[in-house]
Amino acid sequence: MDYIIQGFKEAINLLISLDREVLLIVSLSIIVSTSATILASLISIPLGVYFGIKKFKGKRLFSRITYTLMSIPSVIVGLVVAIILSRRGPLGYLDLLYTKKAMIIAQTLLVIPLVFGLTFGLTKSRGDVIEKVAFTLGANKWDTIILIIRELKIDILVNIATAFSRAISEVGAVMIVGGNIKGYTRVITTTISMMNSMGDYPMAIALGIILLLISFVIHSIIYSYSQED
Amino acid sequence: MEIKINNLEKYYGNRKVLDIESLIIEKGKITGITGPNGCGKTTLLNIIAGLDKEYIGNITYNGLNLNKEIADKMTIVFQKPYLFKRSVYENIEYPLKVRGIDKESRSKKVLDIVKKLEIEDLIEKKAHLLSGGESQKVALARALVFKPNLLLLDEPTSNIDPDAIEILEREILKFNEETNGTVIIVTHNLEQSKRLGHRIIEM
Amino acid sequence: MKRISLLLLALLLIITTVACSPKTETPQNQDVVQEETNDPVPPEEPKGSIILSTTTSTQDSGLLDFLLPIFTEETGIEVKTIAVGTGKALQMGRDGEADVLLVHAKADELKFVEEGHGTERLDVMYNDFILVGPEKDPLKLKNDHPNNILEGLKLIANNGVTFVSRGDDSGTHKKELSIWKAANIEPAGDWYLEAGAGMGDVLKISSEKQGYTITDRATYLSMRDTLDLDIIIEGDENLFNQYGVIPVNPDKNTNINGEGAIEFMNWITSKRGQDLIKDFGVEEYGQPLFIPNAE
Numbered sequence: 001m002d003y004i005i006q007g008f009k010e011a012i013n014l015l016i017s018l019d020r021e022v023l024l025i026v027s028l029s030i031i032v033s034t035s036a037t038i039l040a041s042l043i044s045i046p047l048g049v050y051f052g053i054k055k056f057k058g059k060r061l062f063s064r065i066t067y068t069l070m071s072i073p074s075v076i077v078g079l080v081v082a083i084i085l086s087r088r089g090p091l092g093y094l095d096l097l098y099t100k101k102a103m104i105i106a107q108t109l110l111v112i113p114l115v116f117g118l119t120f121g122l123t124k125s126r127g128d129v130i131e132k133v134a135f136t137l138g139a140n141k142w143d144t145i146i147l148i149i150r151e152l153k154i155d156i157l158v159n160i161a162t163a164f165s166r167a168i169s170e171v172g173a174v175m176i177v178g179g180n181i182k183g184y185t186r187v188i189t190t191t192i193s194m195m196n197s198m199g200d201y202p203m204a205i206a207l208g209i210i211l212l213l214i215s216f217v218i219h220s221i222i223y224s225y226s227q228e229d
Numbered sequence: 230m231e232i233k234i235n236n237l238e239k240y241y242g243n244r245k246v247l248d249i250e251s252l253i254i255e256k257g258k259i260t261g262i263t264g265p266n267g268c269g270k271t272t273l274l275n276i277i278a279g280l281d282k283e284y285i286g287n288i289t290y291n292g293l294n295l296n297k298e299i300a301d302k303m304t305i306v307f308q309k310p311y312l313f314k315r316s317v318y319e320n321i322e323y324p325l326k327v328r329g330i331d332k333e334s335r336s337k338k339v340l341d342i343v344k345k346l347e348i349e350d351l352i353e354k355k356a357h358l359l360s361g362g363e364s365q366k367v368a369l370a371r372a373l374v375f376k377p378n379l380l381l382l383d384e385p386t387s388n389i390d391p392d393a394i395e396i397l398e399r400e401i402l403k404f405n406e407e408t409n410g411t412v413i414i415v416t417h418n419l420e421q422s423k424r425l426g427h428r429i430i431e432m
Numbered sequence: 433m434k435r436i437s438l439l440l441l442a443l444l445l446i447i448t449t450v451a452c453s454p455k456t457e458t459p460q461n462q463d464v465v466q467e468e469t470n471d472p473v474p475p476e477e478p479k480g481s482i483i484l485s486t487t488t489s490t491q492d493s494g495l496l497d498f499l500l501p502i503f504t505e506e507t508g509i510e511v512k513t514i515a516v517g518t519g520k521a522l523q524m525g526r527d528g529e530a531d532v533l534l535v536h537a538k539a540d541e542l543k544f545v546e547e548g549h550g551t552e553r554l555d556v557m558y559n560d561f562i563l564v565g566p567e568k569d570p571l572k573l574k575n576d577h578p579n580n581i582l583e584g585l586k587l588i589a590n591n592g593v594t595f596v597s598r599g600d601d602s603g604t605h606k607k608e609l610s611i612w613k614a615a616n617i618e619p620a621g622d623w624y625l626e627a628g629a630g631m632g633d634v635l636k637i638s639s640e641k642q643g644y645t646i647t648d649r650a651t652y653l654s655m656r657d658t659l660d661l662d663i664i665i666e667g668d669e670n671l672f673n674q675y676g677v678i679p680v681n682p683d684k685n686t687n688i689n690g691e692g693a694i695e696f697m698n699w700i701t702s703k704r705g706q707d708l709i710k711d712f713g714v715e716e717y718g719q720p721l722f723i724p725n726a727e
Contacts (some may be wrong), residue, residue: 001272035663082706084642086636087639087640088658088660098641099625130309130311132311133310133313135279135280135309136278136284136303136305137327137371138300138304138324138327138328139327146437147313147323149246150313150314150315151313176628179627179629179633179636179637180629181596181624181625181626181627181628182627182628186628191628194600197516197520197600198600198602199517199524200601
């Protein structure tokens, strides 16, 4: 029991003193996951809206496949990206494996289905009426997609926050493609995982607290924003 | 816009909800469609508006099948209009914006139409927070602002106050007179049909 | 559609229930009995299980996958392996979360026993570490210092050539640090990458970055085909690595299987266990990965 209490004490110290290593790890986590979330959103939100309002054969099967992909394990994404980016892989010449870029690529691929699926589901249930109005006012497909995104922006923001939470809290993909290299590709989750296997708890606890705080802050902002609306 | 409907049938599952052998909506006229609840008035209007494509039969607009160009020249105001979560001004501006009209002309047209419908004081307000009567006026303004050739109205004045009804009816008539635009108004209120319509169809 | 899937589900359930239910019927003819007695069953009733906390190198090299099924078959004791860094393995021992340890950090191990966390410590085997690096070997270490790790590390540090470290407080990491210390170098800088990962991952990183790394031979040999790395320096006695087995002090808590732990220790240091260790890897790599040296 003692080591747990001790761990918390040291964790608080690390947080209060703004330990340089902790700051580096946290900022890298935020940079990587934010970039991935933005990239995935730019791709997935318009596509999700497009397919959400589109009527086509097999839409139900399409939904089911989409919802399955939403929960794709991060290690699988990591594995696939690592195979493609490794020196012997098809994109090996880019020298990307074990870099921040590789981590961003992996997390982007991880949350693309998530953002797509959430947007798709949202639009499927609530985009219909907006699409009708847009159509009767003369909007084309692209106008309609933009309009639906704007009309559903609060829900879409919540979806983006969900995607960010998934990205920043996953460990499988970034561990595999990043390699947890100190100062380069070491992020919150890979550090926690490593610290645990080293039996070094204070840093792990400190980072765990920060991870929870980040989630809390983001969801608080979104919540207050949605209340305002 | 002249609309010709031939052998139109619409089913919900096995239930036939519409069966119109032949119907012509005259160009430049106001046509009132009345009838009891569930007789298919709204369904017919949605089909004409191009929102419901699952029907059997044939509809032409000035002799042509529905295409984007025709769709751009007509619009519909619903019984419960959906207004965008933006200002009233932006709502009314929307159809002009998607038609690529420049900002200055847009502003002129929007201010013109809000004046006619007596909703100048609403333009800064968030549209989705308005009352029923106000929403209906904004929805009509949004429909009239781009001067459509065909205006479809689905119970536009149910559940709103008499003053608002008067303004709406006045502007619908004025629109028809000034632009020679065709109007179809679906209403369960026979009096309203008589007040507005050149021709009344009972279903 | 729904009905069909329900039916399928029901069928599946029935099949599994039937297949899983214990056989209560008496065999109707001799054949069946014969068949059942032919099933491979442990010679004795299972004696419970032990938790073995060990280093990633024994797991990654495949040694445990080779040894443990034989141990279980011969003794009836199931082994649950937790492969972690030596630091964590020792910590698990201190916390009484493991029954027996198989680790390689002799100084720490002796301290562990001295402090009463373990009952005794026996040598089991040793393996050796090697310095691996890119085939091109930019520093020409293989040519100039094939058996001198201290000189090799000095050149790497002085030239600032990429070196990937485990950086995870594992036995291998400690070993690496002790060699740097012996070479009188404080490794730090852009060229010194601390991976904080297992040996396999570090080798992959090193291969991708075309840097140098100190690794145990076993892990390297087992992954050789997937890496663009060659052996650069080997055979220096600074690179030898001794493994020890320690049963955790059973007084820590009632969950510790002390007898099982001792049985494991005795088995792995017996002639039988030692012979198996000597055989492991020979067929695949042409050389043993671990050299048994229990007394």
